[in-house]
Amino acid sequence: MNVTPALVADLVGVAVFAASGASAGVAKRLDLFGVVFVGAVAALGGGIVRDLLIGAVPPYAFTHWAYLVVAVLAALLLFWLHPQFNRLRRTVLVLDAAGLALFTVTGTLKALDARVPAVGACVIGMIAAIGGGLGRDLLTGEIPVVLRREIYAIASLLGAGVVTVLVKVDVNRPLLIVGTTVLIFVVRLLALRRNWGASTPPGPSTPPGPLPPPPAGNG
Template sequence: MALEVLDLVGIFVFGITGALVGVRKKLDVFGIQVLAMVTGLGGGFIRDVLIGALPPAALVDWRYLVVPVVAGLLTFFLHPGIERLERLVNIFDAAGLALFCVTGARKALDFGLPPLSAALVGTISGIGGGVIRDVLSGRVPVVLRSEIYATPAFLGAGIVVVADEAHLDAPWVALAAAVVCFVIRLLAIRRGWNAPLPRMP
């Protein structure tokens, strides 16, 4: 039950990031809804296909389809001033990344994947929806830029995996892992931390 709640919260906040990108790109209500849905559900679809949880949860439980639609509509009608959108996109994106890397890793472990594979699935679960969103909106995906993005997701997923290996199943473990991912991602944005780039001649 707790995993489902975290999954739905992650879908909601990622749905908001997709919708906010749609607002910034001046898309109509349909375009905003499309970005909200693919951002909210994309990572979960990829995760479920990789671990063999078929059909994906979003196609079985109606809540998974309704949540990103609600997120898109709320954003369409209540979005703040354009000058504040970039900051909100970053905050909600970091929150979605944190929630999905945790739930992705936890679900992968529940399906019997070994620790490293579960951490990778958690990372992919966190970054997948954002990659699809950026491609559809004509942006270079954040994960392919020099920004620190996938690393916080892998750390968050890694905490879940290590805790599982240590037989720690307390709810605070998932919360702590999500907080670590969220804080590192926001610090990377605020302080301009970047992954190494190739040396140019």
């Protein structure tokens, strides 16, 4: 592996996502293995699903040891230092926004390079960015945060769309990567700062009666 700026950026994203997963594991009082496992899923899960979807097997996370090592180290650090981590909450949110941006851009580009059509490539880019967090929440018994709050996946999907358009009009790659990463990062930070959220269903927020159940026999 050559140590390129792209690799360093990618590994920063891996470390931040691993810390977020480990943090969720600590909150659930998992044991050391559990904390590291949830950290690794949060950090690498999105990329693994992305690679399965585009047929790039074995997935990158299994063939480039630096990814796994960084994820495990970040989760271990969180495990031992978690009170301090909590104090860094703002920094973590900023780094997390950077991870979201980077994973979206690399995921969308990999999908386009694997000849996935535009719409599908955008969705795969978003899955690469939010998939790890989904796995973290499923493993710790939570309804995924990304489905409930704020402009997070939307920022990713928007960015993936811009990446796709710029690839089609053949913009210079390094420029495209930097530009769209910054775009997603800024949108996400603005959403955090201004507390933007996606709409919630119309109707009272505490329902007056029983909620409409999903159609019964539909499994």
